[in-house]
Amino acid sequence: MSLMNIELILLTVLPVLIAVFMCFSTNFNRHSRNFIAVMGVGIELALVISLFVLNFEAVKNSNFFLQYTLGYTDTPFVINLAMDNLSLFFSLIVTSAIFLIVIFSTQYITAKENIYFALFFLVLASIQGSILTADLFTLYLFIEAITIFTTPLISFEKTEETTRAAMQYLFYGITGGVFFFISMILIYFNLGTLKMAAVAESFALISTPMQLTIIIFFLLALIIKLGIFPIHFWLPRAHSACPAPISALLSGVLLKVYLYIFMRLFWTMIAFDFLVELHLSDFVLNLALVSSLIGHVFALQADDLKKMLAYSSIGHIGMILAVLLLNTEAAFYGGLLHITAHLMMKSGLFLSSGYLLQTTLSHNINDLRGIGHTNRLVFAAFIIICLGTIGMPPLIGFVSKWYVLLAFLKARHFFGAFVAAAGSIIALIYYLRYISHAYETVKEDGKSIKEELLSLKGFFSSTNKMKSVIYIFTILIIIFGLGFKILEMPINTAIFELLNPEKYIELVLGG
């Protein structure tokens, strides 16, 4: 057991410790509390990056694997944390996004910060746990923990709207959790184990009707959590009611974590062939595509900026799920690239919408009037990120959408290609509607872009943090758009894990 294996447990334990500390930090002044929050998530990010850098050769050759076992190793029921290339990739992108979101919220949240940060770090711990865990029961616990800890964050500003949204979110989340529990318990009664790797080895031994039941309940649970079409209406409400950093966390980060769990369950644990054999993959693929189309169309009629962004999230998540279900190498490449792109773009959009409309309580389209003249540079960043989401050439959104489209065309799935292209066009319309509203009045009371650029000298001074985070997201979108080849190596190693689940199974059971 080397130091690196202990880092795995640190990744989940450290946020919990900080959360406990935050809970009792009522007497701290704002500055030191913010410092501890940023330091905590910074250490977290440093841990993940150090795992990536120190094992660079192993990651490159796709034989990177770490695991940590809690308790006695000789019993069959132990809590097992394991990290392979796929989990490393997700851990990396998720932690980086959360780092920026925490910096943003240090300035955005002005009341009850101790409760806010306590809950936020508990969510972070659950996210890391659900990415790293290697057995089903711990996964269930972490998924439930994510749902329970995000609910008070959604109703953080106590109004009727947010309370309603939080309650609906919790009802659906728990129902999804119940379905997950049923599947889990069926697996236990059939195979006598809850280790994902051990389940993967012997899943073929279960009778076909039971396999169908297990897979259907897992699919139901994840469809509810991902907000795919028949059960999507809780998502726009929950994602638009909460404070801006939490919207970014839910829409940008959490949906990706559920996508990771989807991959872990249906590629590593239950081999994808079973889904194809039971004729479920085609059904879910088409469902996801319909969901994508519906999300984009509903975004057209939303008169609320954050609701529009949430509906657009439904559109993108449906498309990513559909492209992953094609089960080809090109599809995985497009899907994982779009996961990264959507993570950056949606977080950036929600954060900038939170900054632009921080003085108004509602996010109605009429509140945007004239905002393009008062906050020129931030709004320019907002427009760039919007263009990225639509898929304009030099930005990452274009690259990822291009590969998604290519994957659909290679698989001869023309409905998918149509949805991916139509989504972009519809997105162009609804983003333009908001952008044109922002420039409607011709008032020249704001600073010019040149003046705003000059005032950026204190890039990380305490009054500029929110703006800086938005600019960082914008710059990242441009940089990764130009040099998306940087992402090629980690994505390809993650695809290797999806195509060869035997390696993960063997290593988890062996160690």
Add this chain to the structure above:
Amino acid sequence: MLTNLIFIILFMLGFYALIMKTNLIKNVIGLNLMEAAIFFWVISFSDIGGEVSIHKFGETMGKFNDPVPQALTLTGIVIGASTAALLLTLIIELNKFSGTIDRDQIEELND
């Protein structure tokens, strides 16, 4: 067989209360009924008529009941209790704002 029947009746009753009833507290009861049905089924299914699975020194264990489903159920009960508490808190908050705990009336007030 009887346990399966009871499980299905309880689960469907809970599901009915969750979907069809408009009173939010009844919805919470329905959700808890669903969970209770599953826990009941898990416990009865894992009971094979053996001993309690506590290892005693110096004695050889005969047939014993599997302790893992019981552990899972205990954890599930804890999660169920905490979510029920959270849901009821939110319903109380909602009642303060809108003066009702009826799902449809709350929707109507806001649209």
